[in-house]
Amino acid sequence: MRIDVISLFPEFVDQCAGFGVVGRARERGLLSLHGWNPRDHAEGNYRRVDDRPFGGGPGMVMMIEPLRAAIRAAQAAGHVDDRPPARVVYMSPQGRPLDQAKVRELAALDRLVLLCGRYEGVDERLIRAEVDEEISIGDYVLSGGELAAAVVVDAVARLQDGALNDAESAIQDSFEADGLLDCPHYTRPVEHELGTVPAVLMSGNHAEIARWRRMQALGRTWARRPDLLDEAALSPADRRLLDEWRASGEG
Numbered sequence: 745m746r747i748d749v750i751s752l753f754p755e756f757v758d759q760c761a762g763f764g765v766v767g768r769a770r771e772r773g774l775l776s777l778h779g780w781n782p783r784d785h786a787e788g789n790y791r792r793v794d795d796r797p798f799g800g801g802p803g804m805v806m807m808i809e810p811l812r813a814a815i816r817a818a819q820a821a822g823h824v825d826d827r828p829p830a831r832v833v834y835m836s837p838q839g840r841p842l843d844q845a846k847v848r849e850l851a852a853l854d855r856l857v858l859l860c861g862r863y864e865g866v867d868e869r870l871i872r873a874e875v876d877e878e879i880s881i882g883d884y885v886l887s888g889g890e891l892a893a894a895v896v897v898d899a900v901a902r903l904q905d906g907a908l909n910d911a912e913s914a915i916q917d918s919f920e921a922d923g924l925l926d927c928p929h930y931t932r933p934v935e936h937e938l939g940t941v942p943a944v945l946m947s948g949n950h951a952e953i954a955r956w957r958r959m960q961a962l963g964r965t966w967a968r969r970p971d972l973l974d975e976a977a978l979s980p981a982d983r984r985l986l987d988e989w990r991a992s993g994e995g
């Protein structure tokens with residue numbers, strides 16, 4: 745998959761995507777990342793990319809032409825005959841919330857262009873003419889769209905075939921599969937001043953361990969993210985586990 749990032753700080757996203765699974769996916773050629781700086785496409789001596797907002801008010805707005813030229817350059821550079829033009833996604837607080845379903849949809853594309861706003865944002869005419877969809881990574885304000893773009897790159901990279909090894913895939917699957925929060929994890933030492941590892945995990949009884957982990961996932965989801973838990977859709981066994989978790993006073 746090819747991702748083109750339009751940003752005044754293209755190296756920002758490139759560096760965020762240089763480590764671990766994402767870095768490995770790039771080395772394996774599963775994902776390629778290309779940065780495009782609108783300033784390189786701005787006219788005049790000062791290479792203007794922003795200007796004052798019509799109607800007054802604080803801050804500056806990113807101008808149409810440098811962004812449009814950068815998007816055009818990105819689309820031309822990565823164009824493959826009889827392939828559809830890249831989908832252009834604008835990272836913005838006004839976007840649709842990113843969730844794993846949307847990540848899966850984006851990860852299936854051949855190409856993606858991520859547009860990162862700075863200043864107060866981008867001239868609305870550019871958005872209407874060039875942007876296919878706006879995506880938000882959450883209801884909070886960042887200084888620029890680059891961190892949001894880096895989040896999309898990471899989440900999408902993990903889903904490229906071959907990016908994850910078997911263990912990593914299993915973890916990804918379990919996380920995605922039932923939409924529950926994860927269970928707690930422990931490793932050596934067994935005894936520590938911060939506490940002892942739950943005995944069930946030391947029992948070697950794999951059925952009991954799986955049961956305990958499922959109960960913890962259900963309980964924690966119920967306690968922390970009830971919005972993710974559709975109790976009605978729980979199997980009778982899961983419902984019993986959740987009741988047991990609540991009765992155990994862990995809640």
Ligand SMILES: NC(=O)c1ccc(NCc2ccccc2N2CCOCC2)nc1
Nearest residue numbers: 836837861865880881882886888889892
């Ligand atoms: N939640 C998100 O996905 C998210 C994404 C981007 C972002 N910021 C870039 C931005 C993009 C578009 C419009 C305004 C702005 N901002 C520019 C700086 O000033 C604040 C407004 N913030 C949060």
